[in-house]
Amino acid sequence: MVKKKVAVILALLLPVQVIFIKILSRYPYFVEEWYSNGIYPYTSALLRRGLGFLPFSLGDFLYAFLVIMLIRWIVLRINQRFRNPKQWIINAFATLSLIYACFNLFWGFNYYRLPLHEALEIDNDYTTEELIELTRDLIATSNDIHFLITRNDSVKVDIPYSKTELLNFSVEGYKTIEDDFPELDYNIPSVKRSLYSIPLTYMGFNGYLNPLTNEGQVNTQIVPYKIPTTASHEIGHQLGFAKENEANFLACLTTMNHPDKYFRYSGYTFALSYCLSELSRRDEELTADLMKTINYGIILNYREVREFWESHANPFEPLFLYTYNSFLVANNQPEGMRSYSYVVALLVNYHKSRGRM
Secondary structure, three states, X not given: OHHHHHHHHHXXXXXXXXXXXXXXXXXXXXXXXXXXXXXXXXXXXXXXXXXXXXXXXXXXXXXXXXXXXXXXXXHHHHHOOOOOHHHHHHHHHHHHHHHHHXXXXXXXXXXXXXXXXXXXXXXXXXOHHHHHHHHHHHHHHHHHHHHHHHOOOOOOXXXXXXXXXXXXXXXXXXXXXXXOOHHHOOOOOOEEEOOOHHHHHXXXXXXXXXXXXXXXXEOOOOOXXXXXXXXXHHHXXXXXXXXXXXXXXXXXXXXXXXXXXXXXXHHHHHHHHHHHXXXXXXXXXXXXXXXXXXXXXXXXXXXXXXHHHXXXXXOOHHHHHHHHHHHHHHOOOOOOOOOXXXXXXXXXXXXXXXXXX
């Protein structure tokens, strides 16, 4: 009887939570102060400290367990011919309510915090002229780093580190900027190789953050050249920056300031790809001209990434991407995964505030 009452209460709390989230989304200052800079740093650090030492991803096993339980639940409903619908519907909503509460308490509230440009105290507007200037600077620096590594402007860069080393080295990028941005202090690492790297590849994902365990999962099947920015992206999520465009900017920022030249190369060319994509929407002819000034070896690295994803394309990938995009839209990211402009705005204004990148 007690269990039944608990299930009813939890089920009734699901719509209450949804309404609460809708109201909370209108108060980003409150979320920023009391959750993102209040409660979350402690819960995040506790989870990373408690699970970061594990050589495997507990979150991946948790997902497997949840999927198995879901399959078991469906089989039971079919075998019972969906009898007693009142009871199993209540139990289903109670379970969803509990998962939804844990998702938001452990991480999800970060979707409703202040925009990153306000947290970092930089602007978010820019002109086409400023974008062109930044793009030229990024091309020049990318070419310099590329030639420093290869001594040949027509050879692509091959990362000499193991995938485990790349994950471990990614922490150093955050250490180099924590004096300028204390909110990016990251001293308890928990970035791991995903056990589901092959499925993630066919789904079209570089990695993900498990919101229930705060473990950063990296798809290590991807081209090694992309692992530095992917790992840094997931660390950005761990620090409470839930939006994809903000985590992408942090991936650029930390890898461009990394002490290792391979990480800087990955970061600068990643930022450059964003700027070229945005500039092409404004001036295709100029973009084509600027592309001719990029070392051919950099173009080969871009091509390597594109061909990797093309080789794993499948009929189900658009469905997975559409589902995730819908999830982002539902969680305060109206542009979904297509958020080039805001990333570029952050890059341009960081460039203006700090001088040449």
